[in-house]
Amino acid sequence: SVSEIRSGFTAIKANIQARDPVRTLSILSHPHSLHKVKSSDRCCIIHKVFNFYVDKVFKHCQTEDSYVNRKISSIANSFLSIKRKLEHCHNQNRCLCGQEPTEKFKQILVNYEGLNITSAAMKSLGELDILLDWMEKA
């Protein structure tokens, strides 16, 4: 559940964010802030972003710290569980993607590809509070 992702992330937030020295680039929040996404586009963005984290991010987030790795596994499996539910919505056409959210998500991928893969993955993991804050706001 989202609250389990939140508590798992809170436990390792300082550790993960300390591994990200790049202050000048964000994957999720700049130049387009998630908070500017229209409510009708929320489901599409959440679906795409969850797929992005499961397919691209978590596998490149191995650390030397066993506790951190276990928390990352917990978050990744929670993401997978929610991704399954979102797929269900998507398959019932209740989570369609128009051009605008698709463009917004492309910017996220551009930001991601602007860094080497490990730095990009660790930065994305460190930005989970940005994703959760936005998801939980509505």
Place this chain on the structure above:
Amino acid sequence: SGELYCSLPNPRNVHFESTNMKNVLHWSAPEGTADGVLYNVKYSVYGVGKWIRKPECRNINRTWCDLSSETADYEDQYYASVKAFLNGKCSDWVETARFNPLTDTKIDPPMVSVSSTEKSISITLAAPEKWRRSPDGESLSLLQVYPGLQYNVSVLNKKTKRRWFFSISNTTLVVPWLEPGTVYCVSAQIHVTTPLLHSGFSKEHCIATLKDKTA
């Protein structure tokens, strides 16, 4: 910028202390330095390129700097940094961890007011306000920042020493059918489920139900 030779020890424990989104940067003086150390402060919005100097916190000798105004947008995250100067020497810039005003702030307990009749007490609660730039600035209750905000209310019967708990989301609670002429003490706590945040319990507000006129 014509930086001086930076061999001064660094400021220590540079961190934000935040309550109701009043976000104040704090640090400790460099090890082994007595008086006379001056500090400069800068901050940056995470994901945006530049560091921004805080003019009101330039060459200051105190070890805190109020950055509430600069970090008021709680949809962003921030870094802040401090540099120390003493006798022509300087330290390195020392940064905070990434600061997220929404999740990293503490919340004060709610305001509580209580009134009573012969057999009931009425409790009115108010969530604290988010920090604002000036007294006549826009007032924003933390309820608007955290839509899932709830109150846990504790009611203690001083005679039976029994404590009851109520969990409510609106701001008024009437507890009927109480014993006349009895003292009840009320305290309340704010509870936010997402993100998970608790305030402490407010101090107790005690009030007696009126005496039974017919007795």
Place this chain on the structure above:
Amino acid sequence: EDASLPAPQNISILSTNMRHVLTWSPVTIQGETVRYSVEFQGEYEREYANESWIPISECSLITATVCNITEDISATVSYSLRVRADGGTRGTEWGTLKGFFNRNTTSLTPPLMKVIADGYHLLVELEDMGPAFQFCVLYWKKGQESRMQQKMVKEFTSTVHLDTMEAGPEYCVKAQTYVETISRSSSFSQAQCVRAQGSRSMWL
């Protein structure tokens, strides 16, 4: 290290009220103190991370044949678990739990509760079962089961105020737990009934 010894057997999980414990039969390695290590693999690891296994540090090189895996079974997906015995100079193969474990199969027991009449107030004391648990409390005037009222207790507090009672009739209460992360509830506890204390006339 020679791993030809047979793997630990009878690996199983006891899961009650979202507390999951892995157990296995002890392994004997002649002349050596046997220690066990446990690893888990979630569906994510199986499908996206090259079937990697993750060690549980609290259950690495332990002598007990029990491991509390609750902390790591933290998503509603299917997990694999494996155990290996180590005798210092010799170790065993990995023994793997037959099939997968999903926490949504945990057995949920009704909550312990105590119903209290405090004057004209109906209260219930509930058992603290951890952050995963909410409580659904039903209460009604005895004989009026059709007019049952419900209160959801989302966060544990010791004494929950339900309602005020009239003098005279009995009021009954029963409760069940609800675990949102697996969308399941326990059965209801036995109903407990109480009557308001003290006569109303005294206060009218």
